[in-house]
Amino acid sequence: MRPASRSRQTRSATRSTGWAINLETSGWLLAVMLAVLLVPLGMGGFHPLGQAFLTLAAITAAGAWLYRCFHSEQPGWQIGPLELFFAAGLVIGLVQLVPLPASLLGTVSPKLASLLPCWSDGPWTLGRWETLSLTPGETLAGLMIFFTQAVLIGCVLQSVNSVKDVERILLLVATTTGLMAALGVVQYLAGNGKYLWFYESAYNSTSVVTGTFICRNHYASFLSIGAGSLVWWAFAPAAEPAHR
Numbered sequence: 001m002r003p004a005s006r007s008r009q010t011r012s013a014t015r016s017t018g019w020a021i022n023l024e025t026s027g028w029l030l031a032v033m034l035a036v037l038l039v040p041l042g043m044g045g046f047h048p049l050g051q052a053f054l055t056l057a058a059i060t061a062a063g064a065w066l067y068r069c070f071h072s073e074q075p076g077w078q079i080g081p082l083e084l085f086f087a088a089g090l091v092i093g094l095v096q097l098v099p100l101p102a103s104l105l106g107t108v109s110p111k112l113a114s115l116l117p118c119w120s121d122g123p124w125t126l127g128r129w130e131t132l133s134l135t136p137g138e139t140l141a142g143l144m145i146f147f148t149q150a151v152l153i154g155c156v157l158q159s160v161n162s163v164k165d166v167e168r169i170l171l172l173v174a175t176t177t178g179l180m181a182a183l184g185v186v187q188y189l190a191g192n193g194k195y196l197w198f199y200e201s202a203y204n205s206t207s208v209v210t211g212t213f214i215c216r217n218h219y220a221s222f223l224s225i226g227a228g229s230l231v232w233w234a235f236a237p238a239a240e241p242a243h244r
Contacts, residue, residue: 027064061155177226
């Protein structure tokens with residue numbers, strides 16, 4: 001038997017068996033389902049309901065990871081490059097919210113005085129602007145969403161321990177992408193201008209193919225991310241029947 005043929009048969013046999021899941025796997029799979037299915041339905045996370053689903057997904061993933069730690073002989077968190085990227089992102093967000101001295105703020109952001117003349121040193125000042133962010137409230141909200149995403153992805157990554165687990169995630173992403181693509185087309189052809197035929201947004205409508213996202217660019221990005229999973233499941237080798 002040639003190595004390539006043996007590899008394909010091994011992969012097919014792996015896909016055909018072992019799909020039973022335990023409580024730990026059910027936990028992080030539920031978290032992934034909440035993230036890839038319900039968050040997009042909440043205006044892609046723009047609506048507070050979508051953000052609530054994202055928070056619930058992160059809590060579920062964290063609970064699944066804690067359950068794994070309690071039932072594992074070697075509990076712990078394996079630090080990798082992903083954690084470093086998330087840490088760097090959190091630091092960048094925090095730096096924008098930390099009050100800085102006027103000299104340092106002027107050096108880092110020299111055009112701040114022209115953008116906020118009434119909040120800089122001068123005869124008609126209302127005070128002194130102290131942060132790099134011009135919208136601290138929005139920056140804080142974005143930072144909390146980023147932290148929630150870090151918890152979700154980090155806990156799911158720590159819980160995944162086999163190729164079968166990766167295939168389960170790919171199946172969820174592929175299914176959600178197909179459903180969202182179909183919803184976008186049906187909503188565009190037979191819609192009434194409202195999202196899901198009942199929610200009216202002040203920022204956009206369904207006069208373009210946008211699914212349940214506030215922006216069609218976000219919708220296109222979501223579909224492009226899931227396209228890889230759809231292609232993989234479409235062209236993956238079919239499972240072969242077990243030989244007696």
